Amino acid sequence: MASKRVRFTFEGERVGQPLIYRLGQEFALVSNIRMADVEHDFGWVVLELEGEADEIQRGIDWMQAEGVRVDPIVGDVVEG
Amino acid sequence: MTYATSLVCRECGNETPLDPVNACDFCFGPMEVTYDYDAMRGVVTRESISAGPRSIWRYEALLPVDPEHRIDLQVGFTPLLRADNLARELGMRELWIKNDTMNPTWSFKDRVVAVASSRARQFGFETLACASTGNLANSVAAHAARGGMRAVVFIPHDLEAGKVLGSAIYDPTIISVNGSYDDVNRLCSELADARHWAFVNINVRPYYAEGSRTLGYEVAEQLGWRKPDQCIVPMASGALFTKIYKGMSELADLGLIDDSPVRMYGAQAQGCSPIATAWQAGTTNIRPVKPSTIAKSLAIGNPADGYYALKVMEESGGGAVAVSDPEIVASMKLLAETEGVFAETAGGVTLASLRKGLADGLIDREASTVIFITGGGLKTTDAIANEITKPIEIEGSLQSFEEAFAAAGG
Ligand SMILES: Cc1ncc(COP(=O)(O)O)c(C=O)c1O
């Protein structure tokens, strides 16, 4: 199992679509939302995706194809 | 010595040791260095600071680095110039230029990199890296050279030749990415997870950001230990803007200056103004943009500290201004012609924003004002090459001179 921290940015009609729900339905991924701010036509969600590394990448590719901006959030670097 | 104690999450307050970590484990919010201010009171004084070196290291108590790990290019303590010619031109009473073009690699980025590179060396990293709009890469390459570290710098493909050359001379590995700064940043964020490199503005960002506070300290000290009434600061990620404010607030907390109000105004180019746009729309939700401006050093479409910059504007009673490319060029020229300071495009953005803010009644003519000129002009000569007066060409004779000089208007 792997996990990845990302920020999804939604614009326009995508704000109202259940994209995070579908991400969990159509891919073997668990999403864990940490922070969010959503207005009527714009919003962002910071979350952690858990699943196999390949599956996470497929899920992210799908979100991007749906028109969602995906930015990585840097985790910790354990040592120099 | 340093009084840095730990990292604290700016969102949820979660506290962790001083590690190379950027995001909070609980909420993924950004981490920030905190200090033992109580222990500093009475020990860190105006006198102790004034007795220190003429560089950012005079504020060593407030920088998160142990002295033996310093990489020192004598960054900072740049001139604060009283700008009476420019003030007269603009109808202002008291105007100052913080001339941060006078740093080792000719931009304020030396302040952030001095701190980040030193801390990275203290952590034991051997490679310094960054995602850069140009100036940062110059400074990372220079500090790596001085500190005996390897440098790998990532830049967008369309940077000015002067900015690329300004890195190449120190012989780092330069990766030119076919995309915008935001693409560069995204790639580097992935790499920061995969490689044991110190990306100064990614995994060691909390230390990097601290360096900019020294601009706030210096201005207050150079004004005779007081705050100005207004500051105009260029914004890309928005980090510099927030940290100048923080620096002045810290000095007031330590009792070194009066806690007088200072209004903070952020400056952006219209071709990349996500923070100014959010300010004008009255929202704290920043919409990423695709940059298109000659102010390439400020071309960050998805600003990491934009939200905090908006908070500072609100708290300080300031605001934000965005200006066009022609206004930027005109102000680069005005700054040079009136005060002898040759700034890069970001300096043009700052002065143009002051002029626009004055014209719109947003900025007060009577208040004591500092403009932060953060980068030197020789790196962005492309922007002005066609806007400057050409030399008068003559033969090497008196007659040729007299004729040509008279023809040019004497
Ligand atoms: C010359 C110059 N001024 C100002 C800035 C803005 O810095 P920040 O990203 O902290 O807002 C930059 C950033 O690259 C810069 O190069």
Ligand SMILES: [Zn+2]
């Ligand atoms: Zn947190």
